[in-house]
Amino acid sequence: MFKSFLDPLSGVHVPHRKNTAHLEAVRMPPPGSVVIPTVMHIGAPAKPIVKAGDKVAVGQLIAESGGFVSAPVHASVSGTVKKVEDIVLSNGRQAPAIYIESDGEMRPYEGIHKPEISSLADLAEAVRDSGIVGLGGAGFPTSVKLAIKDISKVEYFVINGAECEPYITSDTRTMLDYSKMLERGVRRIVELTKPKAVYLGIEKNKPKAIKKLKQIFRDDPTIVVKGLPPMYPQGGEKVLIYNTTGRIVPEGKLPLDVGVVIMNVTTLANIEQYLETGMPLVEKLITVDGSAVKEPKNIFAPIGTRLSDVFEFCGGFKEEPKKILYGGPMMGTAVPDLSVPVLKNTNAVLAFAEKDAEVPKETPCIRCGNCVNHCPMRLNPPAIAKAFNNKDAEGLYKQRVNLCMECGACSFICPAHQPIVQRHKLAKILVRDWQNAQKGGKA
Ligand code: SF4
Ligand code: SF4
Structure with a gap:
């Protein structure tokens, strides 16, 4: 009935430009200050609970969840809150942001503790406390996905490692460098949700990641690492669900309505890291690339780091950037200047020189189809x-x-x-x- 609204064989071949796929992520030193918005997710903004002058440590709660579809926010550096002031994000949303001057020590908050997990409800609550949102770009609070009333409805667990956008390689590095963390995360969720099969979908242009994960899960026939044609948008949620399980998510419905829970690889690895350490989401693995960047890299950056600090850590610019993007060139959003911060759902920041930033002139539709x-x-x-x-x-x-x-x-x-x-x-x-x-x- 719904088949006509999904054609997974469509899509386009885009240039991959995975220039940084071979570069293991390096951790940048703490910036002098960060600006942490209270809305880095789909849903209600978090509510600030700190004020100017407060001392904070890494992982300390600084803004509480503002509703069911919301996520708390934690300090990403240790230091002093300078102000709490509204900020306008590049998607047009306006919300308070917390400005913290770093003391350079990256002192962890003493109240950090590992959550106790014995049920899916415990997991959903822990994920909610961790502040984790969909890290592949969507920013949907992950705890909402895990608030499953009836686990008998979960037939498939789909893990999104497609990473189909050009340039971006942060998920690739997670699959290569944190494969054991990812494995433990997969096994934990499988244990709690008991799906009949797990599919880890990865585009075939990442052969090392496919080989490594196939090796890891070789003894479990219910966990299938599936190499997929590199066809954009292979990582689109509905497309990936169809191409792995054959299920179609109808208009206005959620994946769970067709028996599927889907999660991005980096989200899953971050959940497991939180469960093992108790440290909430305070830093992001991001790809920094584009024709204007001197030294493209994969880096860990504290959430709230201004893009000016990110690019400086990557050697600055070889020529003046004319276009800067959060995310990839297909779905990314242009940012107005370098003062905007790394957000929870930032998986890449790209800076393009003039020749790559030109917007081609629009002409009338020729009805080519x-x-x-x-x-x-x-x-x-x-x-x-x-x-x-x-x-x-x-x-x-x-x-x-x-x-x-x-x-x-x-x-x-x-x-x-x-x-x-x-x-x-x-x-x-x-x-x-x-x-x-x-x-x-x-x-
Ligand atoms: S942007 Fe919308 S209309 Fe265009 S290809 Fe994607 S789903 Fe189709
Ligand atoms: S039909 Fe028109 S809008 Fe669609 S691709 Fe052709 S020219 Fe572009």
Whole structure:
């Protein structure tokens, strides 16, 4: 019934540019100060519980979870809170941020303790306390995924190691350098959720990671390491679920509705690390790359580190960057300047020189159909464009624009350089307002 809304054989071949895949992550020294936003996740902002002048240590709670879909925030350096002040993030959200001046000591908080885990409910609560959110880019609070009332519904556990965006290699390094941590995390979740099978999906352009993990799980036929064609967006949640389990997540439904729990490899490794050490999420493994960067690297950076400090640690720029991105070139967001911080869901920061930052000139749609043929959700961007230009929210709804996962495959393949993803983002707002008006709510 829902098959027509997912075509996993679609997608596009993008240049991989995994320039840093061979580089083990190095830990950068603590920056002079950090700025830690209280909203680095989907859902309600966390509520600050510190004020200017307070002394804090690494891993100390500085903002409490603000609701069920929310995540607490912890100090990533030891030092002194300088101020708590609103910040506007690159996605347009505004929320308080906590500014901490580092004392350079990276003193761990003395209240750090390992959680006791004997059930899935314990795990969900511990993950909630850890502040961990989807670290592959989405930023969805992971504890919500684990709040499973009936574990008999869990048939498959899918682990996302696809890492299909160009340039980004942070998940690859997690799979290579923290494979034992990942293994313990997989076995723990399997023990608590008892799925009938586990699939670890990895694009075939990461042969070392596939080989290593196949070796680790060789004795357990229920844990399958599956090499997947390197076809963007292989790591899209719905695409990966289909390509590993054959299940289709219908519109408006969650993976659990079709018996699947899905998690990114780095998220899983970080959960296990928290369970073994008690240290919450305070640093991120990120890829730093792009044509303007002098020394591309994989690094561990304290959350809240300004991008200026990140790039300085990577040797600065070989030429002035004209475009800087959080994330990869397909789904990443441009940042306004280098003062913005590393967030929980930052998996890469890229800086591009002028030649790679040019936005090609948009020309009229030539009705070639490329975008339709390559969309994994089988959407029809020209029809959506027509409804959008007519401000026809009902038409947009009927075209199922809400299914668009904003992967950018259509924009990448479009010879007319149409701003398809940007249009779909705006179209979703039109649909949301129309639906609210239908329900008698505010537009
Ligand atoms: S951005 Fe949306 S419309 Fe374009 S290919 Fe991806 S899912 Fe399809
Ligand atoms: S790929 Fe571009 S030019 Fe071709 S139909 Fe889609 S929007 Fe039009």
